[in-house]
Amino acid sequence: MNALLEVDALRVFYRKVEGLHRASLRVEEGSVVTVIGPNGAGKTTLLGAIMGLLPSSGAVRYAGAELAGVPTEARVARGLCLVPERRELFGELSVEDNLRLGAFQRVRHGERDAMRDLAAIYARFPRLEERRAQLAGTLSGGERQMLALGRALMAKPRLLMLDEPSLGLAPRVVRDIYHIIADLKRAGVSILLVEQNARAALQVADRGYVLETGQITLEGSAAELAANPRVIESYLGLAARSAGA
Amino acid sequence: MNLDTVLWLVQDGISNGAIYALLALALLLVFAVTRVIFVPQGEFIAYAALSLTMLQAGQLPGTVYVLVGGGLLAAAYEIAAALRARAGARLPRVLAFYVLLPAAIAVLAWWAAPRKFDLWVQALIVLGLVVPLGPILYRIAYQPLANASVVVLFIVSMAVHYALTGLGLLFFGGEGLRSAAFSDAQFKLGVVNVTAQSVLVVLASVLVMLALWLFFTRSLYGKALRATAVNRVGARLVGIPAELSGSLSFLLAAFIGAVSGVLVAPIATIYYDTGFLIGLKGFVGAILGGMASYPLAALGALAVGLLESFSSFWASAFKETIVFTAIIPVLVWRSLTSRHVEDEEE
Ligand SMILES: Nc1ncnc2c1ncn2[C@@H]1O[C@H](COP(=O)(O)OP(=O)(O)OP(=O)(O)O)[C@@H](O)[C@H]1O
Ligand SMILES: [Mg+2]
Numbered sequence: 013m014n015a016l017l018e019v020d021a022l023r024v025f026y027r028k029v030e031g032l033h034r035a036s037l038r039v040e041e042g043s044v045v046t047v048i049g050p051n052g053a054g055k056t057t058l059l060g061a062i063m064g065l066l067p068s069s070g071a072v073r074y075a076g077a078e079l080a081g082v083p084t085e086a087r088v089a090r091g092l093c094l095v096p097e098r099r100e101l102f103g104e105l106s107v108e109d110n111l112r113l114g115a116f117q118r119v120r121h122g123e124r125d126a127m128r129d130l131a132a133i134y135a136r137f138p139r140l141e142e143r144r145a146q147l148a149g150t151l152s153g154g155e156r157q158m159l160a161l162g163r164a165l166m167a168k169p170r171l172l173m174l175d176e177p178s179l180g181l182a183p184r185v186v187r188d189i190y191h192i193i194a195d196l197k198r199a200g201v202s203i204l205l206v207e208q209n210a211r212a213a214l215q216v217a218d219r220g221y222v223l224e225t226g227q228i229t230l231e232g233s234a235a236e237l238a239a240n241p242r243v244i245e246s247y248l249g250l251a252a253r254s255a256g257a
Numbered sequence: 258m259n260l261d262t263v264l265w266l267v268q269d270g271i272s273n274g275a276i277y278a279l280l281a282l283a284l285l286l287v288f289a290v291t292r293v294i295f296v297p298q299g300e301f302i303a304y305a306a307l308s309l310t311m312l313q314a315g316q317l318p319g320t321v322y323v324l325v326g327g328g329l330l331a332a333a334y335e336i337a338a339a340l341r342a343r344a345g346a347r348l349p350r351v352l353a354f355y356v357l358l359p360a361a362i363a364v365l366a367w368w369a370a371p372r373k374f375d376l377w378v379q380a381l382i383v384l385g386l387v388v389p390l391g392p393i394l395y396r397i398a399y400q401p402l403a404n405a406s407v408v409v410l411f412i413v414s415m416a417v418h419y420a421l422t423g424l425g426l427l428f429f430g431g432e433g434l435r436s437a438a439f440s441d442a443q444f445k446l447g448v449v450n451v452t453a454q455s456v457l458v459v460l461a462s463v464l465v466m467l468a469l470w471l472f473f474t475r476s477l478y479g480k481a482l483r484a485t486a487v488n489r490v491g492a493r494l495v496g497i498p499a500e501l502s503g504s505l506s507f508l509l510a511a512f513i514g515a516v517s518g519v520l521v522a523p524i525a526t527i528y529y530d531t532g533f534l535i536g537l538k539g540f541v542g543a544i545l546g547g548m549a550s551y552p553l554a555a556l557g558a559l560a561v562g563l564l565e566s567f568s569s570f571w572a573s574a575f576k577e578t579i580v581f582t583a584i585i586p587v588l589v590w591r592s593l594t595s596r597h598v599e600d601e602e603e
Contacts, residue, residue: 085497100488116497
């Protein structure tokens with residue numbers, strides 16, 4: 013398989029502080045890859061650098077091309093999309109306008125019927141359709157997460173990067189979100205999933221990486237990682253042990 | 258003071274206030290999208306008004322040199338950027354906008370000037386001359402500094418303001434000009450004499466505001482501008498280029514400035530540096546409105562127009578003082594009541 017995304021020795025500095033120390037990873041076309049790690053490990057930093065939101069050194073290759081110097085909006089146009097940790101919705105615009113703007117890059121490049129995808133998004137998230145005229149800033153946490161995901165899907169991503177999609181959500185909604193991730197994978201979308209919720213992430217992922225203090229410390233197939241004692245100890249915790257007992 | 262005077266002052270205040278309201282909208286828009294406090298907004302007014310008057314006199318307005326020269330400079334920036342990034346694909350479109358379009362409008366103005374067309378045709382030519390100045394200015398002075406702090410951008414604005422007034426003095430000379438009115442008609446509305454010119458001003462302002470409202474609520478590009486204003490990171494993540502929103506907001510600001518200039522040209526004597534004071538009153542309106550909400554800013558600007566008109570009647574020597582002093586109580590009140598809004602860090 014060829015790598016859709018190849019990150020090589022990526023380094024990010026916040027002034028003097030190093031946010032990411034020579035991290036490398038690969039995402040194969042059509043696969044789900046997860047990055048797990050403790051708070052402050054650099055996961056959000058990694059996604060920001062891949063997206064071109066943060067200046068970085070090292071190499072990011074996507075779909076066969078080096079991304080250095082490519083601005084964020086051009087990365088979006090090539091199908092590289094991020095659902096950020098802070099969601100970054102347009103609070104003073106309606107739910108529907110947020111979704112429409114998700115397709116901005118497609119419309120700008122002349123795709124006339126991009127807005128037809130609204131129906132598909134509403135079919136996936138009926139809650140958003142009920143709230144289509146409501147301002148995004150007044151949505152509940154779970155609804156905001158659905159909207160952030162819906163907005164990213166309107167861009168027709170080829171590689172979708174999700175930063176802690178289950179953060180602060182009720183178990184039911186988390187399950188919904190993971191169903192959608194599995195659906196997207198089936199539809200051929202590649203996914204890079206950053207999670208605290210290692211159990212859910214390793215269940216849906218093909219491969220995984222452990223990121224600690226800015227460095228990749230472990231990598232392997234999702235099954236290998238789930239069986240790794242260090243991962244069980246640090247990220248799967250008690251529940252894994254009781255499940256094994 | 259009898260009722261006639263009051264109504265006359267109200268009419269005067271409303272037609273000035275309508276123009277300040279337009280300017281307040283432009284200032285708010287530019288600030289919200291680019292964090293630029295756009296001091297040179299007033300220059301668009303002066304350039305438009307003076308260009309109109311010169312066209313009426315059958316002369317070629319000096320604006321053409323600013324337009325063509327600025328366009329060439331902007332094109333040079335683009336070529337340098339394209340060479341650095343080794344990306345020439347955008348160049349033809351960019352050169353068409355920065356070089357061909359200004360040149361075409363300049364030629365049109367040169368051809369039309371001695372022919373002394375109808376005032377409406379001349380007004381259209383003026384729009385053509387002034388509106389492209391917005392994106393050109395943005396490209397030259399602001400886009401390279403898009404990530405600078407509000408203070409740095411403000412200093413750039415002052416520099417641009419002085420550069421443009423200097424060029425204005427060079428090309429328009431130091432004496433004040435006033436254009437012919439679009440219409441000299443007057444009619445009676447109840448007890449007041451209403452001039453057609455002031456009706457035109459209010460009508461045109463309302464039309465422009467309506468058009469802007471439709472643009473911001475109906476079109477994807479208008480929504481993209483609002484999106485950039487409310488969340489810059491979110492806007493980048495859906496693929497709205499910062500340069501596009503910046504350029505578009507400057508285009509709208511220049512359009513508003515040019516329309517205002519055409520509207521005030523017959524009402525007031527305009528000097529090369531008059532625009533600043535008019536723009537400043539729009540700014541006061543925006544501040545009265547809280548620098549945040551468009552309807553409030555428009556109301557604030559209307560209040561400025563009325564305040565100005567009444568104070569020029571009661572104490573004409575202090576009219577500017579009264580208008581600008583009005584900011585102080587409002588600012589004090591706002592700083593006491595509003596939550597602290599942190600300066601956006603990036
Ligand atoms: N803007 C910033 N300025 C300075 N340091 C920063 C900045 N953003 C992040 N950092 C630091 O970089 C490190 C990595 O942060 P990052 O947000 O990438 O962690 P994370 O793995 O996403 O954590 P979490 O799981 O809590 O979201 C942290 O130590 C953080 O304090
Ligand atoms: Mg994070």
